[in-house]
Amino acid sequence: MKIDYLKIENYRQYKGPLYLKFSKDENKNFTIIKGTNGAGKTNFLNAITWCLYEKELHKNTGGAIYNDLLVNEIINGESFEVSVELGMTDSKNRNVTILRKLKFTKNDNKIYKDVFSDSQLSVRIIVNGNDKFLEHPELYIQKNLPEKIEGYFFFDGEKLEDYFDDNSGDNIKEAVFKISQIxxxxxxxxxxxxxxxxxxxxxxxxxxxxxxxxxxxxxxxxxxxxxxxxxxxxxxxxxxxxxxxxxxxxxxxxxxxxxxxLLDEQKQKLNIEIEKLDKREEKLDNDKKNLVIKYFPLILAYKPFKKFVELGSDLEEKGFIPPLYKKKFLETLMENEKCICGNELKLNSESYNKIQKLHELTFGVTDISEEINIELNNLKNEIKRIQRFSTKQKEYNAEIRDIRNQRIEKNEDLENVNFKLSQIDxxxxxxxxxxxxxxxxxxxxxxxxxxxxxxxxxxxxxxxxxxxxxxxxxxxxxxxxxxxxxxxxxxxxxxxxxxxxxxxxxxNIRNKIEKLTNDQFKKLMWKENFTMVKVDEYYNIDLVNKARNLVSPNDISAGERLALALSFVAALNQISGFDLPLIIDTPMGRLDKEIKTNIAKTLPNYVEGKQVVLLVTGEEYTSKFKSDIIECVGKEYEIRVFETDNGTESRIL
CATH class of the missing domain: 1.10.287 (Helix Hairpins)
Incomplete structure (x- = not known):
């Protein structure tokens, strides 16, 4: 089917009546409608979907469906109709008129929809020069222009990349089956x-x-x-x-x-190491306590022992320990008055007096010098034990200090690890x-x-x-x-x-879609970053790069993704079982200059035989793009916005 004309009256910013003819020339199959953002390009597309399905299927659908300028011009009690009429030629070369209208009335400066009826739809077909109004116009539309596939013929170019969301494979497969009538x-x-x-x-x-x-x-x-x-x-x-x-x-x-x-492993390891240090310190503390308990009596006796050893050392220096002779021995000589050599020691004799003098100078301790010497050696050994306790205690203290220093370092490391972990979700x-x-x-x-x-x-x-x-x-x-x-x-x-x-x-359809998408995408992409587009049996779409790795459409640039989507939709149109016009709103919004040029050069051949309507901005429809596509353009219009005291309206010139 091809669109002959579109007539709009009182629909949104189009007060009208607006009458627009479309190019049906096979060699000049493009109709260009240029307008700034907000001028009404998308609502032009919505007017068509409202006429067909009573739904505005594209963006910018907020606000009332009627024209504000008209509302301010009419008086209370006056009625008006919002209407969109679509004139088409079907596959049998018959003239088909699809008209939808909705009645409103102004009362108390407010607008009310006709309560007795919803929008009225009519489909008129001219057969052998006679008008024929269909009893069930909705069935005709669903058979020839089904709503379920509308988005693949009338679509917003800026939303094309949404085809590649997480559930795209399921949605695309369903769309392919509908379009190809599988x-x-x-x-x-x-x-x-x-x-x-x-x-x-x-x-x-x-x-x-x-x-x-x-x-x-x-x-x-x-x-x-x-x-x-x-x-x-x-x-x-x-x-x-x-x-x-x-x-x-x-x-x-x-x-x-x-x-x-890795951080969890480090944390676990640090906690284990800290626990080991805690247990080691606890053991050392217990050993240290047991050492004190063991040596406690010696520690208390240390000073007396030391004093005794000092006295013993003094006796040793003075020669009493070990003694040359004992005091008891001298007493025996004097009592017996006889020397060990056998000579007599008479009382008051010189020899006797010397021995007596020596007896007076000799300490009684010499009589127990052997016992003292034994005990002295024992005490020296005990003092050495006490000194070993001191050394061992110092070793324990040093090791405990080392453990505590290690624990401080480990706790600092653990705190650092915990901080890093806290930054992770x-x-x-x-x-x-x-x-x-x-x-x-x-x-x-x-x-x-x-x-x-x-x-x-x-x-x-x-x-x-x-x-x-x-x-x-x-x-x-x-x-x-x-x-x-x-x-x-x-x-x-x-x-x-x-x-x-x-x-x-x-x-076969999948292979054909894959091939057609490949052909068009390679023509649009001037950089050979990718070797092919791959479409699997579930219609998951991936790109294959030079390294033969699969690249998801979500991992490429917005321009590349839009070019891929445009290529894919063009492929769907090629395999479609429906001969419908292709109407694209903002087809090249995010595309680079080079891709726009490639689209202008390749798109006419790719949609050869199809009627194409492009709703473009001035930024898209550059002089370069226009010169590249001009041979295929049969009609060209511009949407202009006119401001009045009563409101705003858009006209197509």
């Missing part, structure tokens, strides 16, 4: 299965044996279908889980929780790790479900084959049974063929 195969399969069951009912009426076979076969076939559906659903969920795992891994990588793990890491573990469990579950369902299909298929062999022997005896069996076999073969054709068509 879902028609589902309707075909439902019809064939319904027909199969209807034949089965006729079959059951023939004979009890037939009914038994049919019931068993039906159960086995239903089981196989359920297993196939389980494989499809589990495979889809498995792929989604893998995507989610990739996102979680990327989030964990961004947080760099490896640092957190532990809750987020734990959430991501838990999410990762949950996803790993989900992945294993879906892998198991797929494997189980495949094994179940193999086993059930063998059961079904055995039943069919037995059934053949019975059915050969019945002509009616054979006829019904042929019908059943046809339905079965048709279902298998339909599913096979659907799978092949899906793969």
């Amino acid at each position: 879902n028609l195969f589902n309707n075909l399969n439902k019809h064939l299965i319904s027909l199969e069951r209807s034949i089965n009912k006729d079959f059951k009426k023939l004979d009890t044996d037939f009914a038994d076979f049919l019931e068993i076969k039906q159960k086995l076939n239903d089981k196989i279908r359920l297993n196939k559906k389980e494989i499809e659903e589990s495979s889809f969920l498995l792929n989604k889980t893998k995507k989610d795992l990739k996102i979680v891994d990327e989030d964990l990588r961004k947080i760099d929780h490896s640092d957190k793990n 532990h809750d987020e890491i734990q959430r991501l790790i838990k999410r990762k573990n949950d996803l790993d469990d989900q992945k294993d579950k879906y892998v198991g479900k797929v494997a189980y369902s495949k094994n179940s299909i193999d086993f059930t298929s063998k059961e079904l084959l055995n039943i069919e062999k037995k059934e053949i022997k019975v059915n050969n005896d019945s002509e009616n049974a054979l006829k019904l069996k042929k019908k059943l076999d046809f339905c079965k073969d048709a279902i298998i063929a339909s599913e096979s054709l659907k799978s092949k068509l899906i793969e």
